[in-house]
Amino acid sequence: MATEAKTARDEWGTRFGFLMAMIGAMVGVGNIWRFPFVTGENGGGAFILAFLVLLFLLAVPGLMAEVALGRYTGKGVIGSIRECVGTGGLVGLGLVVVLVNFALMTYYAPVVGWTLYYMLHSFLFTFTATGFDAGGFLDAFFANPTAMIAMHTVVMSIVAGVLLLGIKDGVERLVVFAVPALVIALAAIAIRAVTLPGAGEGLAFTFTVQWEYLTFSDTWIAALGQALFSTGLGWGIAITVGSYLRDYDDVPLGGGVFTAIGEASIGILAAFAIFPLVFAYGLDPAGGAGLAFVSLVQAFPEMPGGGLWAILFFSGFFLAAITSAIVITEVLITTIHEETRLSRGRTVLAVCGLIWLFGLPSAYSVEFLDFVDLVFANWGLPLATLCIIIAIGWFFGPERLRLLSVNQNAGIYVGSWWNPIVKYVIPIVMVFIMAFFAWENLGEDIMIAGMAVLVAFPVVGYLVMRYIDGRERPPEPAGAAGGDD
């Protein structure tokens, strides 16, 4: 368990560092290849309006709650959940979040490895070489386990290297440069893309407002998924990043509004950068992940100075991916460092080593990675969100949190309208999302695996934390449940 002898807790050195850490964590590969396509597929501007409404309704209040809890407790996920529920088995809600983050990193690290591989090849001008075949290049990479595992290894080494330096000297020092660099790279590509002949088709695909889509349930479900998953709500990231805030820092303006809307703004910028390119060169807009790794790669040889644009694009893509990987891993480092006798350095090496080890199957097989991704995206991540929001909404109580942390030193005032959103709306939405995904995949292997995660993770979390807390901590009740009645 945490020892008193551990050194004083680190803090963000600057407000800008905190903001960039939040954005760096939340902006991942999905912002670049998924958001523009989902937008175009679901009514363009109509989807953007639905997305904006849901961001303000769910993501902004939810992120405020997470950051506020982290700032209030000054602890990682498990310590923060313990503050909400008291000692005992229910602290397992926090362990569920930790397990989900660990699982997420085991398949996300290999994906970051893909972006690294492409970035390295962009510097070698591979994509603009004569006779280059984009599809064959990706197939050859996927069929080469040595290269995939090597990239996975390099990625986890970079993650460990940054985290070994700590919050201020490692994470903050990286994100204050990486996130602006990502924005500049995307902005430069966007300016070039929208001036290409035929770019208007791409802008029309993504942004034309098709009002009738606002009446379709599919539009709102897609917007809901985007609002919840792209903002990283309930993954423990915001608790962890918030736990390193200083006493006088604001929570709701930076941790809530800026994080949710700023993160989404990167997706909007990606839409300006990518879809005009896709349409200008007659590529398939429905390429999904393949859009970045196959379709776009075919556009670069056609562009004047294409080799340099490829470097810019894949460098930005890699930065988006690696900053998320680093901050998601920090969620694990912070809480395991606090909950064990391990020093931070040993925690980093142990956690990164385990992620590397358990990530080998995903690095080896893309099919395995796709399967695990579907299981955790559909059920693991919503389960983590549910655990955190239940701890805040039903144990700590939103009113207590609003008064004690959200509105303390706040840049904007948050009224009591916030309480029912945290207590009722977000949990109901998360249950709905999981039920919807289960219905869509009824009886399939991923649904069965998802149900196994939904049952096994909470049971394991409860039993492990009941044993650990029962052995090492005196019984300590939670505050009166709710606290807002």
Next chain:
Amino acid sequence: MTEAMTLETWIGIGVAIVAFWGIASWAMIRTLRQEEQKTAILDEQRRMDTYSPKALSELREWIQANPDDPYVGDAKRKYNECVENLRETDQRFYDWSDAEVERHDPL
């Protein structure tokens, strides 16, 4: 570029830029300016008000309505810290009038 651009497309682009980049830029600039303001106040007097008038009044009401709540001790500490800072400092972060400050006594 303009051949495929309809009024609906321009509306969508305008909404996207204003609603996302506009709000995100506003939030970032506002929070960074507030940070500068807080730093200046803290450099000058080492402490500052920690709640807005409305938020501090709500905190007081909650403390009085929930005297047995397990978090009431922490709530009182935060309330008293803010009241003391308001009384003992000249520069304030939030818009406090003297009359509003006078309405608050330590609990």
